[in-house]
Amino acid sequence: MLQNEQEYIRILRDRLEGTLPAEDLEDLLSDYREHFRLGKADGRSEEELFRSLGSPEEVAKEIRATHLVKKAEHTCSCRNIFHAVVATLGLGLFNLVFVLLPFLLLIAMLLFVFVTGVVFTLVGPAAFVYALLQLMGLPAFSIWLSPLAGIFLSVGITAIGLLLIIGDYYLARFFYLLGIRYLKWNIRVITGTVNE
Amino acid sequence: MSAEKPKEEKRCRVGAFLCVPDTRPTRIILWLVAIAIVSFVIGFGILAASGAFSSGAGHATTPFSKTAWILSNTTEFPLDGATAGNVSVNMGAGEITLNGGAADNDLLEVTVFSKAPEWQPEYSSSLEGLVKTVRITDKGHTGKAWFAVDSTNRWEIRLADRVPVAADVRIGAGDCRLVLGTLNLTSLDVHAGAGDTVIDFNGYHGGRFDAVIMHGIGDLTLRIPASGNFRITVVQGVGDIAGTGFILNNGAYTPVGFNPALPVNEIFVKQGVGVLRLEMV
Numbered sequence: 001m002l003q004n005e006q007e008y009i010r011i012l013r014d015r016l017e018g019t020l021p022a023e024d025l026e027d028l029l030s031d032y033r034e035h036f037r038l039g040k041a042d043g044r045s046e047e048e049l050f051r052s053l054g055s056p057e058e059v060a061k062e063i064r065a066t067h068l069v070k071k072a073e074h075t076c077s078c079r080n081i082f083h084a085v086v087a088t089l090g091l092g093l094f095n096l097v098f099v100l101l102p103f104l105l106l107i108a109m110l111l112f113v114f115v116t117g118v119v120f121t122l123v124g125p126a127a128f129v130y131a132l133l134q135l136m137g138l139p140a141f142s143i144w145l146s147p148l149a150g151i152f153l154s155v156g157i158t159a160i161g162l163l164l165i166i167g168d169y170y171l172a173r174f175f176y177l178l179g180i181r182y183l184k185w186n187i188r189v190i191t192g193t194v195n196e
Numbered sequence: 197m198s199a200e201k202p203k204e205e206k207r208c209r210v211g212a213f214l215c216v217p218d219t220r221p222t223r224i225i226l227w228l229v230a231i232a233i234v235s236f237v238i239g240f241g242i243l244a245a246s247g248a249f250s251s252g253a254g255h256a257t258t259p260f261s262k263t264a265w266i267l268s269n270t271t272e273f274p275l276d277g278a279t280a281g282n283v284s285v286n287m288g289a290g291e292i293t294l295n296g297g298a299a300d301n302d303l304l305e306v307t308v309f310s311k312a313p314e315w316q317p318e319y320s321s322s323l324e325g326l327v328k329t330v331r332i333t334d335k336g337h338t339g340k341a342w343f344a345v346d347s348t349n350r351w352e353i354r355l356a357d358r359v360p361v362a363a364d365v366r367i368g369a370g371d372c373r374l375v376l377g378t379l380n381l382t383s384l385d386v387h388a389g390a391g392d393t394v395i396d397f398n399g400y401h402g403g404r405f406d407a408v409i410m411h412g413i414g415d416l417t418l419r420i421p422a423s424g425n426f427r428i429t430v431v432q433g434v435g436d437i438a439g440t441g442f443i444l445n446n447g448a449y450t451p452v453g454f455n456p457a458l459p460v461n462e463i464f465v466k467q468g469v470g471v472l473r474l475e476m477v
Contacts, residue, residue: 145259149242153259156235159228
């Protein structure tokens with residue numbers, strides 16, 4: 001049970017220190033202080049104000065998730081999106097299904113495309129060399145039905161591999177942006193601000 | 197406004213169909229797409245033109261050689277004056293193809309496809325009077341590394357067409373294809389453990405013979421010439437017998453051209469589990 005405003009502010013500070021920049025944190029805390037001050041001026045009790053704001057732990061989680069998602073939106077990086085996803089997971093257990101599962105599936109898909117691309121990119125030149133060896137009459141390396149066709153097909157395989165790697169980059173960017181929008185929507189739904 | 201116009205034109209310069217940004221990555225991607233398409237069209241075009249994709253080529257869907265990395269080794273067994281032959285083939289696991297077409301002076305030729313020379317089967321041959329006996333026996337997996345258990349082990353055996361031959365083929369697991377139409381058989385024994393087997397007597401005009409076919413698990417296909425004097429007795433375990441055009445008489449199947457007054461090629465089939473297909477050709 002919270003005792004007073006100072007304790008509420010202290011818990012918020014403890015939970016958000018290190019996540020938000022010091023300046024932003026102070027701004028945020030002063031907003032809350034102002035909220036308390038205006039509430040009291042209106043004749044509302046501290047208990048009533050606590051109830052309207054929600055517990056400081058939950059409020060800190062929501063602020064943290066919102067901040068990390070925004071950070072990931074402004075600075076694209078694996079680390080930022082990972083932190084944003086983890087912070088969003090903390091908002092509710094059901095996000096294991098609605099956030100973590102799609103996130104892991106996306107990573108698996110992108111990894112699969114990337115690995116396939118790398119394999120094609122490496123196999124292509126190797127197959128090209130074997131086609132040349134086959135043309136030179138080395139039967140032990142006869143992996144192609146036709147070495148001449150093998151030369152062209154291995155070039156094609158290499159090009160497909162490079163396309164997969166490049167495509168994977170753009171796919172990752174697309175899903176990154178889509179993921180950010182999804183996380184923001186998810187936070188809005190959970191915090192009840194979806195229609196605001 | 198005037199500053200925007202060149203940018204807009206630049207965006208659509210790549211093509212009327214692909215209205216994509218004309219940036220460096222876009223150009224790289226388009227080049228790669230073009231290279232891939234042209235390479236595959238030329239590559240598969242060469243394969244198609246060379247007949248590699250024809251139905252008889254055996255490589256219907258792949259540009260890769262089936263024998264990639266596989267070493268082949270051919271061994272010939274000359275007749276040495278023999279007028280008849282006994283051939284015994286015993287394979288643990290793999291694929292056997294047996295047909296006619298050996299050179300005139302040979303009783304048989306064996307081409308073994310495997311990944312390493314040490315996996316070759318053991319051969320033994322002897323000549324007793326005018327009968328030459330050849331045995332081909334799989335050494336098993338004793339000399340094979342654990343990772344090579346599933347590797348290719350394919351034997352292609354060509355027998356003499358003009359010499360009477362008693363053939364005994366045993367295979368533990370794997371597919372077996374015997375094309376015997378050009379041979380002159382005196383007897384045929386086939387023992388197959390698990391796998392599909394095709395025995396084709398199409399065009400058979402050799403001497404009379406008895407055949408015993410013991411087939412464990414898998415489908416067995418017998419191709420019998422319509423005009424041939426064959427009688428097939430079947431003991432079927434679990435599975436259907438599929439055959440049209442054959443006459444079933446006292447538990448034995450005979451083709452339409454069957455004549456009991458002439459020498460009869462008796463085939464006894466015992467099938468464990470699988471479909472027995474009797475095809476009249």
